[in-house]
Amino acid sequence: MPHGWTGKILRVDLTEGRATPEDLNMPWARQYIGGRGLGTRYLYEEMDPSADALSPENKVIFATGPMTGTYAPTGGRYMVICKSPLTGAVACSNSGGYWGPELKFAGYDMIILEGRSPNPVYLWINNDGVEFRDASHLWGKNTEESEDTIRRETDPQARISGIGVAGEKLNRFACIINDKSRAAGRSGVGAAMGSKNIKAIAVRGTGAVEVADQLKFGELVFDSMRLINESPTTSKALRGMGTASTVAFANSIGMLPTNNFQQGQFELADNVSGQTIANTVLRRNKGCYACPIGCARVTETSGETKWKGHGEGPEYETIFGLGTDCGVGELDAVLYANYACNLYGIDTISAGGTVAVAMELRERGYIPDEDLADLGTDLKFGNADAVIRCLEMMTTREGKFGDLLAEGGYRLAEHYGHAELFMGSKKQDFAAYDPRAAKGMGLGYATSNRGGCHMRGYSMKVEWFAPMEERLDPFAEEGKAAALIKLQHDAAGIDSVGMCDFSAYAVPPERQVELYETCTGEETSREEWDEIGERIWNLERLFNNRAGLTRQDDSLPPRMTEEPLSGGAVQNQVVALEGMLAEYYRLRGWDDDGNPSAETLERLNIQ
Amino acid sequence: MKLNVELQIYLKEYSPNGAAKFDYELADGSSVMTLVDALGVPDELANIVIVEGESTDHAHKLKDGDHVILIPPLAGG
Ligand code: SF4
Numbered sequence: 001m002p003h004g005w006t007g008k009i010l011r012v013d014l015t016e017g018r019a020t021p022e023d024l025n026m027p028w029a030r031q032y033i034g035g036r037g038l039g040t041r042y043l044y045e046e047m048d049p050s051a052d053a054l055s056p057e058n059k060v061i062f063a064t065g066p067m068t069g070t071y072a073p074t075g076g077r078y079m080v081i082c083k084s085p086l087t088g089a090v091a092c093s094n095s096g097g098y099w100g101p102e103l104k105f106a107g108y109d110m111i112i113l114e115g116r117s118p119n120p121v122y123l124w125i126n127n128d129g130v131e132f133r134d135a136s137h138l139w140g141k142n143t144e145e146s147e148d149t150i151r152r153e154t155d156p157q158a159r160i161s162g163i164g165v166a167g168e169k170l171n172r173f174a175c176i177i178n179d180k181s182r183a184a185g186r187s188g189v190g191a192a193m194g195s196k197n198i199k200a201i202a203v204r205g206t207g208a209v210e211v212a213d214q215l216k217f218g219e220l221v222f223d224s225m226r227l228i229n230e231s232p233t234t235s236k237a238l239r240g241m242g243t244a245s246t247v248a249f250a251n252s253i254g255m256l257p258t259n260n261f262q263q264g265q266f267e268l269a270d271n272v273s274g275q276t277i278a279n280t281v282l283r284r285n286k287g288c289y290a291c292p293i294g295c296a297r298v299t300e301t302s303g304e305t306k307w308k309g310h311g312e313g314p315e316y317e318t319i320f321g322l323g324t325d326c327g328v329g330e331l332d333a334v335l336y337a338n339y340a341c342n343l344y345g346i347d348t349i350s351a352g353g354t355v356a357v358a359m360e361l362r363e364r365g366y367i368p369d370e371d372l373a374d375l376g377t378d379l380k381f382g383n384a385d386a387v388i389r390c391l392e393m394m395t396t397r398e399g400k401f402g403d404l405l406a407e408g409g410y411r412l413a414e415h416y417g418h419a420e421l422f423m424g425s426k427k428q429d430f431a432a433y434d435p436r437a438a439k440g441m442g443l444g445y446a447t448s449n450r451g452g453c454h455m456r457g458y459s460m461k462v463e464w465f466a467p468m469e470e471r472l473d474p475f476a477e478e479g480k481a482a483a484l485i486k487l488q489h490d491a492a493g494i495d496s497v498g499m500c501d502f503s504a505y506a507v508p509p510e511r512q513v514e515l516y517e518t519c520t521g522e523e524t525s526r527e528e529w530d531e532i533g534e535r536i537w538n539l540e541r542l543f544n545n546r547a548g549l550t551r552q553d554d555s556l557p558p559r560m561t562e563e564p565l566s567g568g569a570v571q572n573q574v575v576a577l578e579g580m581l582a583e584y585y586r587l588r589g590w591d592d593d594g595n596p597s598a599e600t601l602e603r604l605n606i607q
Numbered sequence: 608m609k610l611n612v613e614l615q616i617y618l619k620e621y622s623p624n625g626a627a628k629f630d631y632e633l634a635d636g637s638s639v640m641t642l643v644d645a646l647g648v649p650d651e652l653a654n655i656v657i658v659e660g661e662s663t664d665h666a667h668k669l670k671d672g673d674h675v676i677l678i679p680p681l682a683g684g
Contacts, residue, residue, distance in 0.1 A: 232652060233680045236617045245616045246683035252615070252657050252676050274616065275627065316683045432683065454684065465681050468654060468664060505682050569662045 002026060003212035004066030004520035005034075010108045010130065012123060014196050015056065015115030019123070019130040024109050029066075030522060031605070033496035034109070036092045037536040039063035039081035042112065043090070044539055049547035053085040053188075054170055054195040056116040062103070062161070062201065065498020066520050069104035069209040069289075070217070073224050073507065074500035076101050076289025078161075083547065084187035085195070086172040086350065086408050087426045087451040090543045093175070093189045094455070094495055095161075096288030097182030099203065102159035106205025117197035122162065124154050125203045135199040139168060142343040143177040146200060155204045162200025163190040164345025166395045170194055171406040173350035173429075177342060181296075181312035182288065185347040187428060187450050188408075212521030220515050224507045228292050231506035233465070238295040238502055239285070243316035244274035246432075247324075250316075253464075254568015255437030257325045257430070259381045260356040261423045264434050264565045268329025272319045281335060286312065293502055299335055307336035307384070314338045314348075317454075320432035321352020326359060327381030337387055344395040353429025354409040355390045356381075357422050366416045374399040426451030426553050435556065435575050436565050438463040440472070440480035442575035446554045447484070447584060449540035455501060457488035477576050481584040489533025496536065535604040538588075538596050542606070551594045554581060608635050608671035610642065615678045621648045633669065640665040642675060653677045 001007050005024055012019045025042075032038040039061040051057035060082040067075040078100030084091035103111070106125050120135040133153070138146045143164040150160050161178035167190035174190030175183045184190075211217045228234045237245045250256035251269040258266040270276060281302060287294030300310035307330070314322070314334055322337040323329065341348045361367050362379040374393070377385045393402030404412050410427040413419045423430050428451025435442030440459030448456035462483050463474035472479055494504050497516055504512070513529050516522070524532075544553075556577050564572045585592065589600035596606075612631045619627045623646070633642055643653045643665065655678035656663050669675065 231680075232617075233682050237679060237681050240617055243682065243684045246681055248615045249655065249678050249681055250683075252613075252660075252678070253662065254660070275619075458684075460683065464655065467651060467680075474662075502682060502684065568660055569657065 001210060002520070003210055004070070005029065006104055006107045006109050006207070006209070008108050009110040009112065010125070011112045011114065013114050014117040014121070014198060017117070017132050019132070031532070032536060033493065033516070033532055034065035035063050035068070035077065035079045035496040035498050036081065036094070037492060037496040037532065039079055039110065040090060040092065040536065040539055040543065042110070043081050044543050047083065049083065049543050051083065053083040053088065053192060056196070058083050058192055058195070060113040060189065060192050060196065062111040064100045064104055064109050065496055066516060068498035069101035070211055070519055071290050072221055072499060072515050072519070073228055074288065074291045074293065074503040075498055076291065077498045077500055078103065079495060080176055080184040080189040082189055082192040084189070084450065085170070085191040086188040087428050088547055089426055089450055089549055090540045091187035091189050091192070091450055092495070093184035093186045095176070095178055095182045095184040096291070096500055097179035098289045099159040099161045099178035100498070101289045102203045102205050104205065104209050105207045106203050107207055111201065113193070113196055113198060116195065120197050120199055122150060122198065122200040122202060125201065126155065127205055127207070138199045140165060143345050144180055144343055147180055150200055150202050154202050158202045158204045160200050160202045163193050164343060164395070166344045166346045167191055167194035169395065169397050169406065171346060171394055171397070172408045173347045173354070174345050175347045177345055181342050183342070183347070186349065186453060190345050211519045213518040217515065217518040220511065220518060224511060224515070225292050227506040227511070228503065233505040234293050234502065238293050241274040241278055242295045242297045244277050244297070244314065244319060246316040247273040247319055248275065250432065252568065253437055254565060254570040255434040257320055257432060257434050259327045260325060260360040260421070261430070261434060261559055262360070263567065264437065264570050265567045266324040266329065269324065271329045272323045272331050272334055276331060277314070281331060283310070288500065291500065295502060301332040301335050305330065305332040307332040309336050309339045311339035311342060313342070317432050318348040318352070321349045322387055325352050325356040326387050328384045328387055330384050333384035333388070337391060340388065340391050344391065346391070346395060349431055350408060350429045351391060351394065353423060354394065354405055354412060355387050357409040357413050358390065358405065359386070360421050361413060361416050361418060366418055371401050374401060420558050423557055423559065424452035425555060426549065428452040433460055434565065434570070435560055436573040437570040438474045439477050439575055439580070440484050442556055442560060442577060443480050443484050443580045443584060446556050446577055446581065449537065449544060455491060457484045457491055459484055459487060461487065475573055477580050481580050481587055485584065485587055488537055489530050492533040492536040493529050531604065535606060538600065538604055539606055541594070541596060545595055551592070554594060608633060608637070608669065610669060611672070611674045612642070613674070613676040615676065616681070618648060618652060618677055618679050621646045635671070637669055638665065639663070639667045639669065639675065642669065643677065648677060652679045654680045
């Protein structure tokens with residue numbers, strides 16, 4: 001068994017109901033690290049990028065990294081890679097919890113789902129045993145009921161990753177949920193799974209992941225824990241208040257997207273801030289497998305409003321998506337909407353973005369009354385009932401309007417003749433950072449291989465969160481292309497190795513390299529790590545180009561490039577994208593249309 | 608001069624009265640650095656400084672009535 005790996009993947013032909021173990025392609029594992037990179041390599045090899053994402057030709061790949069299932073801090077990640085039903089580009093969504101390690105313990109590094117099952121099924125992997133089980137009784141069940149039922153039917157210790165009703169209904173931004181509340185959230189990976197008629201994958205494994213140099217690896221893990229405990233970002237901000245700690249900051253700066261990015265400050269921001277959450281609805285903190293940070297929050301509504309429930313969240317992104325960007329400042333409503341998204345299996349960011357653009361379309365008079373007859377409440381900013389009702393309708397595709405919502409914000413806005421009001425790139429909604437207050441985020445959104453997203457080069461790190469003396473001017477365009485490229489490569493590395501992006505605030509790439517080396521026994525270097533990141537980025541780009549995406553898709557809506565924000569420190573700022581983009585292509589070795597040149601591909605050894 | 612100070616997230620630990628927002632007296636001509644030192648906030652934790660809505664640095668000279676926000680290193684996501 002190769003170190004850091006089980007050396008096996010499971011190929012699942014859903015059409016035929018056949019599961020076949022195969023050897024992991026080790027040269028690819030070496031070239032692409034694992035997880036995101038390796039999964040993309042398989043996808044690129046095996047599917048025609050121009051095929052319909054909801055057709056049986058799409059493949060849905062569950063991929064772990066070499067660190068997944070070891071005791072490296074945050075070494076519990078897995079990724080779902082496929083062609084995105086939302087963007088038509090490559091999708092790779094990353095999740096924590098315990099499912100990824102369990103898959104390794106069962107003896108597999110990766111699962112490739114192919115074809116389409118004639119009937120609803122779930123997969124039960126119990127160490128060596130693999131069974132296709134009927135899931136017709138689970139169809140229509142939410143993620144929690146489905147998980148509980150499957151656990152009863154399999155093993156009390158089984159780990160389950162699967163879809164809710166939104167995935168079954170092919171909502172284009174349906175997510176995959178594991179361990180009840182951890183989400184492979186973005187780009188509609190849940191719809192791709194639903195299109196294959198597979199509800200869930202349950203796994204139980206009793207093996208272990210072997211590392212090459214136990215002693216050295218152990219020392220590095222120990223020291224990495226120290227780094228995490230000493231870094232104020234990981235030990236105080238993330239551990240103490242979770243990602244919600246960012247709300248107050250973003251509002252003070254004037255970059256907290258409000259009312260579909262029409263404003264950058266929200267008058268009710270205090271109601272939904274990390275501090276308020278900590279003081280009121282927080283029950284306890286929670287962490288994923290082998291995570292010393294524990295950024296997750298378990299919460300319960302106050303009991304004083306009509307919105308009642310308990311669950312995990314909200315993250316900063318969710319507070320923005322279901323809260324501020326829809327003008328909603330009632331904390332209980334945001335919590336309730338968050339729990340609902342987890343149960344339905346929809347991405348909170350895109351769900352929120354879709355409702356936000358719907359609200360703006362309605363307020364501008366572009367959605368006629370008759371289309372909203374089933375909504376039962378006013379579709380306007382600040383109306384929490386409308387948010388919650390839209391979530392229900394988009395999940396089940398209820399009526400014409402629910403059907404439109406389920407197609408995502410871009411297609412919705414396009415339907416009503418105003419695609420320019422959709423706040424995203426490549427048909428995927430932006431995350432919670434207004435790029436007019438961090439120009440590198442603008443370039444990052446535009447060039448992200450999976451569409452609008454903050455996890456493909458988080459430029460906030462260098463524009464706002466780095467130590468003052470190292471920080472780049474957030475309002476300047478100069479230097480952002482080079483800085484972003486480096487961040488994009490770093491993100492590809494940490495994703496692929498199977499650790500959480502948040503650990504990287506304390507555990508730098510140099511240390512990730514050392515952990516990788518002692519885990520796998522493979523020698524590499526910081527320079528090579530960067531090159532692998534670049535290789536992954538270019539491979540994703542090639543997939544997208546072959547899927548038909550062009551330079552036109554590396555874009556931002558006119559609101560970002562033409563309409564200045566007012567309020568906060570962000571007065572009069574717009575994103576001058578074109579200059580940054582040209583510089584970005586040049587530095588990447590791509591032609592003017594964004595195609596990697598032959599020399600670039602040769603240098604990176606991409607075949 | 609009298610300042611209106613806001614300490615975000617865990618910087619609240621350095622508040623003289625335990626509240627995240629409070630008024631604070633400081634000698635005329637003081638800079639942000641003087642305020643940071645007076646409150647006992649470690650320099651590197653006062654990572655983002657906003658005075659009167661504008662992002663600025665530790666050398667910034669304060670004036671009477673200024674609204675000053677200090678923000679520690681963060682991570683969103
Ligand atoms: S930092 Fe948060 S998301 Fe990352 S592994 Fe830990 S608990 Fe999970």
